[in-house]
Amino acid sequence: MSRTIVQGRLSHRLRSLYTSARIAAQVSLRHLLGRRTLPAWPLLFEYGTLFWRAQFNHALRLQHDMDACRAYFDSLYSVFDDYADVTVRPSAADEPRGHWYLPHTLHSDVTVLHFHGGGYAFHAAVSRHFARMLAHYLGAPVFAPDYRLTPEHAHPAQLDDGLAAYRHLLVRGIAPQRIVLCGDSAGGHLALMTLAQLAAAGLPQPLLTMGISPWTDIGRRGASQFGNDAYDMVQGYMTLLFAAWLKGGQALDDAALSPMGQDYRGCSPIYLQAGGREILLDMIRNFAHSVAAQGGTVRLDVWPDMNHEFHSYGQHLPASRDALQRLREAIAWARGEASLPPAHACTECDTWSNPAQ
Numbered sequence: 001m002s003r004t005i006v007q008g009r010l011s012h013r014l015r016s017l018y019t020s021a022r023i024a025a026q027v028s029l030r031h032l033l034g035r036r037t038l039p040a041w042p043l044l045f046e047y048g049t050l051f052w053r054a055q056f057n058h059a060l061r062l063q064h065d066m067d068a069c070r071a072y073f074d075s076l077y078s079v080f081d082d083y084a085d086v087t088v089r090p091s092a093a094d095e096p097r098g099h100w101y102l103p104h105t106l107h108s109d110v111t112v113l114h115f116h117g118g119g120y121a122f123h124a125a126v127s128r129h130f131a132r133m134l135a136h137y138l139g140a141p142v143f144a145p146d147y148r149l150t151p152e153h154a155h156p157a158q159l160d161d162g163l164a165a166y167r168h169l170l171v172r173g174i175a176p177q178r179i180v181l182c183g184d185s186a187g188g189h190l191a192l193m194t195l196a197q198l199a200a201a202g203l204p205q206p207l208l209t210m211g212i213s214p215w216t217d218i219g220r221r222g223a224s225q226f227g228n229d230a231y232d233m234v235q236g237y238m239t240l241l242f243a244a245w246l247k248g249g250q251a252l253d254d255a256a257l258s259p260m261g262q263d264y265r266g267c268s269p270i271y272l273q274a275g276g277r278e279i280l281l282d283m284i285r286n287f288a289h290s291v292a293a294q295g296g297t298v299r300l301d302v303w304p305d306m307n308h309e310f311h312s313y314g315q316h317l318p319a320s321r322d323a324l325q326r327l328r329e330a331i332a333w334a335r336g337e338a339s340l341p342p343a344h345a346c347t348e349c350d351t352w353s354n355p356a357q
Contacts, residue, residue, distance in 0.1 A: 100141060119215075
């Protein structure tokens with residue numbers, strides 16, 4: 001059941017409501033006139049793309065006050081499904097700070113360690129709902145740590161927190177063969193960076209790592225980074241701003257802080273998903289082929305005409321339903337509970353036919 005949440009200070013609520021009404025009217029008129037941004041985009045998807053772009057842009061104008069920046073971003077959002085079959089529990093005092101998302105019906109014996117998106121600077125209400133959605137569709141417990149955010153905390157705070165969360169699951173008695181690393185956007189960056197650092201940290205490999213629209217290079221890479229601005233809710237300039245915040249004024253090389261610059265030889269399988277119209281598309285493609293060239297086990301599926309984190313629409317968008325189902329199939333394959341999922345019509349890079357272990 002769809003519901004809209006309006007919260008926070010009055011000025012934020014009023015501006016967000018005005019933005020929502022303005023964009024809804026514009027998109028409705030364009031669809032009536034047959035002038036969609038892309039023919040394949042339904043009204044809800046186009047509205048969501050333009051609304052969240054506007055919200056992100058205005059929030060970042062408030063970056064001099066990060067509390068206000070984040071509060072504005074959370075001032076208006078919609079939830080399409082409540083996922084009442086998932087219980088949300090704050091982590092215990094002896095656990096890393098975060099939340100457990102516990103589905104009432106389990107379809108797998110894995111535990112998903114999920115890192116939220118938000119450019120490393122936001123931990124939005126919609127990100128918490130995204131984790132709940134994952135638990136529902138994957139049928140597995142999800143632990144989502146509240147890693148430290150930029151610009152208040154620069155690298156390596158986030159990577160340290162990611163490794164600490166992974167260690168905690170091991171200490172908790174969860175076998176590494178039953179841990180799935182996962183992350184969306186900047187969280188995908190953290191999942192892939194954590195995977196690359198496990199060997200150096202003396203930690204075993206997880207079962208699988210899943211990157212959902214992952215940020216794979218904090219520098220400039222590919223034409224899509226700015227060329228797809230017109231089709232995405234996130235914009236190219238944001239990647240450079242978030243990268244600067246991640247560095248925090250430190251003299252750090254882009255490659256050292258990017259999955260593109262890491263060695264994935266000997267790592268467990270990687271599954272990547274992207275939208276064909278998102279700004280991160282080219283860097284995700286480059287990363288997949290880089291891992292394949294290293295001899296890694298990797299698959300990349302790209303859904304044409306979709307943009308960043310299109311999964312958020314759950315059952316209300318065919319591509320989203322398909323992508324979430326593919327995540328579940330990837331876990332079943334990695335656990336040896338199902339045969340290798342066939343290459344998808346959207347599959348662009350695939351070495352999964354090679355032995356995974």
